[in-house]
Amino acid sequence: MRELSARLGKLGRPILPSGITKIEQGKRRVDVDDLVALSVALQVTPTRLLMGPPPTEGPDDPAHEEAWEWYEEEDSNGEVRSYSALRLASELALDPWDAWTWAQGDFPLGEIWRLPEEESFHFAEDAEEKFKAENQLPVLRPLLHLGDSVQGAITAITAATMDALDKGLTDDQVEQLVKQSIRSWSRESRTLRANAERLRKAQEQADNEASS
Numbered sequence: 001m002r003e004l005s006a007r008l009g010k011l012g013r014p015i016l017p018s019g020i021t022k023i024e025q026g027k028r029r030v031d032v033d034d035l036v037a038l039s040v041a042l043q044v045t046p047t048r049l050l051m052g053p054p055p056t057e058g059p060d061d062p063a064h065e066e067a068w069e070w071y072e073e074e075d076s077n078g079e080v081r082s083y084s085a086l087r088l089a090s091e092l093a094l095d096p097w098d099a100w101t102w103a104q105g106d107f108p109l110g111e112i113w114r115l116p117e118e119e120s121f122h123f124a125e126d127a128e129e130k131f132k133a134e135n136q137l138p139v140l141r142p143l144l145h146l147g148d149s150v151q152g153a154i155t156a157i158t159a160a161t162m163d164a165l166d167k168g169l170t171d172d173q174v175e176q177l178v179k180q181s182i183r184s185w186s187r188e189s190r191t192l193r194a195n196a197e198r199l200r201k202a203q204e205q206a207d208n209e210a211s212s
């Protein structure tokens with residue numbers, strides 16, 4: 001508690017050890033600034049603190065028992081099956097995998113807004129692409145930092161493509177992801193170049209004014 005409190009103090013968001021204890025006990029509210037500072041100090045993401053341990057394909061993390069809500073339901077054959085849900089709001093509990101997929105920017109939650117009178121529901125044609133563009137880093141950006149050269153970047157892209165195919169994506173889906181990533185990277189590159197040019201001109205103007 002003292003070590004965590006000291007880390008928070010260095011971040012400019014001090015919380016006494018007693019305050020941290022109260023947070024753990026649910027006796028002290030945590031605002032957004034606290035959440036970010038705690039995430040940095042604990043070396044986890046805000047999503048991890050908000051939603052508990054991420055779902056796993058192997059044995060469940062014991063912490064899931066506390067973070068998730070567990071239910072039992074009898075199926076048509078009379079067998080009782082248990083399932084879990086992660087509560088995001090007082091009136092919204094989702095399958096933990098769906099919740100984390102949304103939180104990581106992989107897929108929107110449009111289905112929950114379906115109106116009762118609607119016979120069918122589907123996303124707008126560009127809804128998923130727009131959601132990912134607004135909530136994910138461009139795929140190529142982290143890949144380009146993996147290599148010291150263009151060849152290194154290409155190797156990383158190839159590995160990512162093979163991984164996507166291994167996970168069940170089709171050739172067309174992978175192609176669309178790569179094209180989207182290239183468009184995002186191109187937009188970002190243009191913005192960076194434009195900002196650099198504006199900075200250069202501003203510096204040039206400042207130098208001219210200083211010399212005159």
